[in-house]
Amino acid sequence: MPEEWSASLAARGERSFTAKQVFHWIHRRGVLDPAAMKNLPARLREHLAAEGLGEVLTPERVHRSEDGTRKLLLRLHDGATIETVLLPSVSGPGSQAQLDADAAAGDDTDDEDDDAGPGAAPRVRVTQCISTQVGCAMGCGFCASGVAGLKRHLGAEEIAGQVLLGRAMLEEGEALRGVVYMGMGEPLHNYEATARSLRLLTHPEGINLSTRRVTVSTSGLVPEIARLGEDFGGQIALAISLHAADDATRSALMPINRKYPLDELLAALRAYPLPRRRRITIEYTLVAGQNDDPVEARRLAKLLRGIPVKINLIPMNPIEASSLGPPGLERVTAFQEVLTQAGYSCFVRRRRGDDVSAACGQLVLLGAKPKVRRAVG
Numbered sequence: 443m444p445e446e447w448s449a450s451l452a453a454r455g456e457r458s459f460t461a462k463q464v465f466h467w468i469h470r471r472g473v474l475d476p477a478a479m480k481n482l483p484a485r486l487r488e489h490l491a492a493e494g495l496g497e498v499l500t501p502e503r504v505h506r507s508e509d510g511t512r513k514l515l516l517r518l519h520d521g522a523t524i525e526t527v528l529l530p531s532v533s534g535p536g537s538q539a540q541l542d543a544d545a546a547a548g549d550d551t552d553d554e555d556d557d558a559g560p561g562a563a564p565r566v567r568v569t570q571c572i573s574t575q576v577g578c579a580m581g582c583g584f585c586a587s588g589v590a591g592l593k594r595h596l597g598a599e600e601i602a603g604q605v606l607l608g609r610a611m612l613e614e615g616e617a618l619r620g621v622v623y624m625g626m627g628e629p630l631h632n633y634e635a636t637a638r639s640l641r642l643l644t645h646p647e648g649i650n651l652s653t654r655r656v657t658v659s660t661s662g663l664v665p666e667i668a669r670l671g672e673d674f675g676g677q678i679a680l681a682i683s684l685h686a687a688d689d690a691t692r693s694a695l696m697p698i699n700r701k702y703p704l705d706e707l708l709a710a711l712r713a714y715p716l717p718r719r720r721r722i723t724i725e726y727t728l729v730a731g732q733n734d735d736p737v738e739a740r741r742l743a744k745l746l747r748g749i750p751v752k753i754n755l756i757p758m759n760p761i762e763a764s765s766l767g768p769p770g771l772e773r774v775t776a777f778q779e780v781l782t783q784a785g786y787s788c789f790v791r792r793r794r795g796d797d798v799s800a801a802c803g804q805l806v807l808l809g810a811k812p813k814v815r816r817a818v819g
């Protein structure tokens with residue numbers, strides 16, 4: 443934050459406006475190399491370099507998919523690697539691709555603040571998916587990060603830094619539209635760093651993302667959902683990985699459910715201070731033979747009654763470490779049908795970036811096909 447730069451630079455006898463300059467270089471312009479911060483005094487540039495600024499994240503490789511999806515492999519200062527994904531979509535308000543991106547970003551609001559009006563040149567809007575941990579401690583059996591286990595938390599700079607690097611990679615005509623915390627790791631298990639990164643990404647002197655275009659996805663850490671709601675007044679968009687509508691099924695897929703069972707999780711969703719006309723995204727990964735029965739869909743419809751939600755169905759992306767897999771198309775459609783019949787907005791996510799090898803299955807599953815857009819609850 444600029445205030446913090448102010449304090450630390452004042453302690454070194456720097457003039458007050460240099461703090462804003464440093465923050466602008468990093469967060470507005472995405473420049474992490476102190477040597478390139480031309481308007482700073484040489485001694486300060488040397489100090490910043492000595493402090494290790496510029497070494498937070500090193501881009502190692504970019505995989506580009508035929509559909510334009512780009513996966514960046516980033517190396518951290520201790521040698522660990524993480525991934526972040528850029529998901530472009532050609533826009534024009536209301537276009538199919540744009541609806542896809544909206545669904546990925548958890549955004550179902552009208553585009554009242556978009557400048558591309560009728561007749562405007564189409565822009566490519568990009569949603570970026572970021573990681574919050576190296577691996578994950580939650581142990582979901584269908585997830586590559588869960589199987590890997592937690593290696594370490596990321597710091598706020600490492601989380602927000604992914605967006606600085608992602609933004610620097612945007613191509614002609616592309617604009618960063620939103621950020622989703624759906625990469626490796628459980629954001630709310632790393633609450634402090636996640637919250638700080640949210641402040642950095644939405645800071646008006648920095649990247650200045652609108653809070654409603656930032657979505658935090660969680661497996662359901664109940665106390666931290668309440669904390670997020672309180673700390674950000676409900677402004678951060680929320681996605682919940684539900685994956686089942688009864689405790690036995692959910693606990694089998696997601697060990698966290700034993701700690702925070704469905705009734706507590708649903709109570710946390712009801713209590714989330716959601717702004718008017720906004721909805722919580724429910725993620726439901728369909729795993730063949732586990733949670734894909736139409737009976738489970740009917741339970742889900744009942745469970746969510748009265749909560750403003752939209753539902754994203756994600757046929758499981760197979761991972762090497764597990765024999766679990768996705769159901770067939772008919773089963774997916776039948777599941778969706780139950781929910782649409784019950785009046786829910788229900789999307790089946792289409793896989794994107796299939797041809798970029800994905801160590802982290804979920805990262806490539808952000809496109810979505812809206813079926814029905816009917817308000818519920």
Ligand code: SAH
Nearest residue numbers: 585627628659660661683725758759803804
């Ligand atoms: N830990 C958070 C955010 C990262 S996971 C969470 O669980 O919500 C982002 C999403 O990808 C979650 O909904 C997760 O269940 C889903 N996911 C993980 N592995 C997957 C796979 N192999 N196939 C489909 N979805 C997967």
Ligand code: SF4
Nearest residue numbers: 578580582585588661
């Ligand atoms: Fe962690 Fe989310 Fe994967 Fe579960 S699905 S193991 S919470 S990253």
